[in-house]
Amino acid sequence: MVAAAAVSLVSAGCPAAVAAPAAAPACPAPTGPYQREVEKYLGRPVDGRQSEDDCRAVRAFQVEHQVPRQDGYADLATYRTTVVAEATPRPNAAGRCPVRSYRVTCVDMDRQILWVQRSEKVVFGPVAIRTGRDAQETRPGWHAIYLRNRDQVSTLYDNAPMPYSQFFDGGQALHGHPGNLYDGGGSAGCVNLAVSDAAALWDLLDIDDSVYVWGVKPGTGR
Incomplete structure (x- = not known):
């Protein structure tokens, strides 16, 4: 009877149990020396204090750009990578490098x-x-x-x-x-x-x- 009831419930459209999505891995990296600069580039609140969301955003950037450190810590290499990324569309936007035909x-x-x-x-x-x-x-x-x-x-x-x-x-x-x-x-x-x-x-x-x-x-x- 119990088995039959279970079958009846499923056939009546009762949803089967769905496993909850796995939680994103924790991001425990502390505040880095270039926290403010990296926060600014990533569009995060610029307060110079690492939050869990800050850490995840920094880590995602590090992984995308293959920065040596990929734990969410805003170190010099991460900051320098943001400088390159920001300059990439128009590195000579300020006109500092002379334009020549060669x-x-x-x-x-x-x-x-x-x-x-x-x-x-x-x-x-x-x-x-x-x-x-x-x-x-x-x-x-x-x-x-x-x-x-x-x-x-x-x-x-x-x-x-x-x-x-x-x-x-x-x-x-x-x-x-x-x-x-x-x-x-x-x-x-x-x-x-x-x-x-x-x-x-x-x-x-x-x-x-x-x-x-x-x-x-x-x-x-x-």
Whole structure:
């Protein structure tokens, strides 16, 4: 009788029990040093205090953009990734990089980003970079690539690898930086890129290509 009643109820249209959706995993990361900046970019309330919703939004951004840290903590790499994302539609919106009919590699030390443009068309980037630290700043102004070495190693800094080096001024080069692009206070004057970005830039540029550098790296005296 009990079994028959159960069948009768189902046939009468009584819904079967449905499992409740699994709760989203907790996001316990604390407030990060770039909390306000990341909140602003993500359209969150800008109060500089991590909430559960803030953490989930930051974590989703980190996963989408493959930031090294993906736990919702607003660290330097996350902030720098928001800068690149914000600049991507129009990196030269402020007109700081001169527009020419030929290729110009634009090195924006203010925002720590690099892109390549020909006329007004962006043909590479923007991507994150790391320029010279205090007292070893990357030299601003017009430059030109004068030497390229895919397998360069530093003769000054313990044979440190400098893959895909493209020298543009007095020993300063565009080159890949193996490991964490955001560690330390800056380079020794070169323009560091992620190795994958440096490889792509190597394939695009050539001897005598123009490089234009401007701005001030945050945290330096210039």
